[in-house]
Amino acid sequence: MITAVFFFALYSRWIILSAADDQYGVDTSFPIHHNFLTQSAQLDATKSVFGHHRIQTYSEFFSGCLRYYGKMNKAYLCHQHEEQRLTLNKMQPRKMTNYTDVGFVKTKVSDDVWKMIQQFWKKHVDRVDGNIPWGLHNESWPEGNTYTNHWTSPTKLVPIMVDPNATEAIYKDVESQLRVWIPQATSFRRSNIYGIRVYTSGSILAPHVDRDPLVSSAIINVDQRVVEPWPLEAYDHEGRAHNLTLLPGEMILYESHSVLHGRPFALQGEYYANIFVHFKPEFDPVQASNDNGEL
Numbered sequence: 110m111i112t113a114v115f116f117f118a119l120y121s122r123w124i125i126l127s128a129a130d131d132q133y134g135v136d137t138s139f140p141i142h143h144n145f146l147t148q149s150a151q152l153d154a155t156k157s158v159f160g161h162h163r164i165q166t167y168s169e170f171f172s173g174c175l176r177y178y179g180k181m182n183k184a185y186l187c188h189q190h191e192e193q194r195l196t197l198n199k200m201q202p203r204k205m206t207n208y209t210d211v212g213f214v215k216t217k218v219s220d221d222v223w224k225m226i227q228q229f230w231k232k233h234v235d236r237v238d239g240n241i242p243w244g245l246h247n248e249s250w251p252e253g254n255t256y257t258n259h260w261t262s263p264t265k266l267v268p269i270m271v272d273p274n275a276t277e278a279i280y281k282d283v284e285s286q287l288r289v290w291i292p293q294a295t296s297f298r299r300s301n302i303y304g305i306r307v308y309t310s311g312s313i314l315a316p317h318v319d320r321d322p323l324v325s326s327a328i329i330n331v332d333q334r335v336v337e338p339w340p341l342e343a344y345d346h347e348g349r350a351h352n353l354t355l356l357p358g359e360m361i362l363y364e365s366h367s368v369l370h371g372r373p374f375a376l377q378g379e380y381y382a383n384i385f386v387h388f389k390p391e392f393d394p395v396q397a398s399n400d401n402g403e404l
């Protein structure tokens with residue numbers, strides 16, 4: 110009991126210091142390692158920076174999942190997915206090899222590629238019905254998945270893969286920029302390209318890490334109709350939170366297998382459209398023997 114109180118005092122002091130630094134760590138904006146609704150130390154941490162605001166946001170987020178999947182008697186899946194997300198966040202990053210100092214960098218797509226993306230996108234946004242691009246299908250999420258609050262803010266999908274030329278050009282452009290950012294890699298193996306995902310009003314993306322082979326990745330902002338910038342919250346390799354904002358045509362390169370990333374502040378606006386591009390870096394045989402065990 111005495112130990113617990115003592116630890117508590119130390120912990121809160123550390124939090125206040127880091128808040129004064131204008132920096133905060135995990136479990137402040139959203140449950141990332143622990144569920145702050147049930148763990149008093151984390152509850153204190155978020156209160157000291159945000160008051161009750163984030164607690165309320167997360168309570169609404171999670172009870173939305175419970176309500177929606179509870180109708181099908183599947184609320185237990187919400188609990189399972191949240192536990193998996195938090196466990197992965199806690200266990201995975203420390204086991205990964207980091208290839209850059211910070212873990213992310215902001216850049217932009219090349220002019221040619223940007224033209225192709227815009228052409229593809231225009232075909233869809235030209236058919237605007239109300240405020241959301243018309244005719245877009247809901248993206249399907251596994252039942253009880255808690256990465257997004259798709260139960261109140263459905264995400265939409267316009268598959269860029271149906272345009273092989275644009276897909277190829279995007280892969281090539283991102284790869285050439287990754288080569289500069291991670292020069293020690295001898296090559297980059299394509300893992301996946303995903304999107305265009307269109308987040309809608311009120312969207313939240315719970316902070317998470319990606320699974321192997323989604324290692325060296327990019328987020329491209331294709332289009333947005335927002336009232337205020339919608340930050341990607343990314344944790345650098347030292348565990349500090351950063352808000353990264355993008356304009357259309359800009360992108361973030363990041364080490365998605367070790368950098369915790371999410372959009373815990375609800376989207377204020379109508380939509381926000383992104384493409385995700387994933388690679389796995391490869392190394393010459395000498396270096397690879399050091400890296401294989403870790404990934």
Ligand SMILES: *[C@@H]1O[C@H](CO)[C@@H](O)[C@H](O)[C@H]1NC(C)=O
Pocket residue numbers: 247259260261262263
């Ligand atoms: C899309 O998802 C939302 C929220 O889950 C739901 O209300 C809506 O009916 C879905 N639309 C379609 C076309 O399935």
Ligand SMILES: *[C@@H]1O[C@H](CO)[C@@H](O)[C@H](O)[C@H]1NC(C)=O
Pocket residue numbers: 272274
């Ligand atoms: C893709 O590129 C090829 C070769 O440049 C071209 O012939 C073809 O028309 C392009 N396809 C589309 C859908 O733009």
Ligand SMILES: *[C@@H]1O[C@H](CO)[C@@H](O)[C@H](O)[C@H]1NC(C)=O
Pocket residue numbers: 202203204205206207212344345346347348367368369
């Ligand atoms: C790599 O980065 C992650 C977080 O981004 C961190 O948890 C981990 O300790 C770092 N690994 C090393 C060896 O520094």
Ligand SMILES: *[C@@H]1O[C@H](CO)[C@@H](O)[C@H](O)[C@H]1NC(C)=O
Pocket residue numbers: 131132133340350351352374
């Ligand atoms: C990120 O933005 C949110 C919302 O505007 C803000 O409350 C939070 O303090 C910011 N986080 C950092 C690390 O600056």
